[in-house]
Amino acid sequence: MEIRHLEYFLMVSKELHFTKAAEKLEISQPTLSHQIKMLEKEVGYPLFNRVGKKIELTKVGEIVQQEALNIQGSLQNISTQIAAYSKGEIGELKIAVLPGEITDLVSTLCIQFNQLYPNIKVIIETTDQVEKAVLQNKADFGIDFQLNPNDLLHVTKLYDEEFYLIRNQKNEGQKKVSFSSVVDEQLILFPSIHQCRKLLNKTSLEIGKQLEPIVETSSIKSILNLVRSGVGCSIVSRTLYEFYDTEDLFFQHIENPSLTRAVYLIMKKNCLINYAAREYIKLLVREIEKLHFHTEKEAINSLHSVIL
Known part of the structure; x- marks a missing residue:
């Protein structure tokens, strides 16, 4: 599971709209859809319910969203601590x-x-x-x-x-x-x-x-x-x-x-x-x-x- 896929997924789960999410990520909508499908294949379950032009998170999608947010927070914490360590603020x-x-x-x-x-x-x-x-x-x-x-x-x-x-x-x-x-x-x-x-x-x-x-x-x-x-x-x-x-x-x-x-x-x-x-x-x-x-x-x- 790639960090990039989780970042794409979190943007879609936030916007609940593939086109808007693609614009914010500065990638094409087909590319984004393909990346989400790859993540769904790896997870083994659909992450979004597609109802017409609207989408919503599935129960599995909600689980992945929470854990992806935890991972994102951990990565940000790693970056913050490394920056502080490199400046002598901690260590x-x-x-x-x-x-x-x-x-x-x-x-x-x-x-x-x-x-x-x-x-x-x-x-x-x-x-x-x-x-x-x-x-x-x-x-x-x-x-x-x-x-x-x-x-x-x-x-x-x-x-x-x-x-x-x-x-x-x-x-x-x-x-x-x-x-x-x-x-x-x-x-x-x-x-x-x-x-x-x-x-x-x-x-x-x-x-x-x-x-x-x-x-x-x-x-x-x-x-x-x-x-x-x-x-x-x-x-x-x-x-x-x-x-x-x-x-x-x-x-x-x-x-x-x-x-x-x-x-x-x-x-x-x-x-x-x-x-x-x-x-x-x-x-x-x-x-x-x-x-x-x-x-x-x-x-x-x-x-x-x-x-x-």
Whole structure:
């Protein structure tokens, strides 16, 4: 049964006149009559009683009319929802991120995103397997710190960032500090499950030392407040330092070795990037550019041309 036949039938059932219905449909009356006969043959019953020049719906015609109206309504609803989805008026956005401070970056941008698209539901999946989440369509895209070549994934390096030692007092004339001396500080750090802490633990072992923080917390706001209170100092990524109110705090660059990492955007190849994902990525890229992170311009330009 073709949708076109139902559309023709509904017009005839509305006008109860083949010639008038044909004019409204902008087809010839013989063509319309032929299409209705084809529908009647498929249904197995007459849809109209023809009494002279007048026509009326049969009982079967009334059944078909009601169901055809339901189908027409469903089709209109599909079109309406697709249009709303394509404009970001409804929908869902799923983002996969590693446990830790990158979740704060994603969550902070969600505030801006929600203001622009309040009817789009945002789901942030915190997982150690960002690539797997993207490959299994559990996320529209992911943000990761690792680059594992995979023919099924499109990976874009967003930026490189370094880690700062932050204090509540400024060390005059000391813009840099060695990592070995940082380890001996009274440190307030994220727990070991955070990616930042994993990097710190690995680096400290490489120089033959072990981190022994005086406070561990998953809350960046708690870390910043503890540093403000003079409980100790902390090591945080530039991402967090820039995204939070840290004007009353002071930072030092860490060297010997310096602590840096790359941040990657991961998407599945040859898949539709929905409107919500594109708009969120636009916000992310604009924020990165505004904060003057060290980016690979070629990669960002490619992302602009292909995705944005």
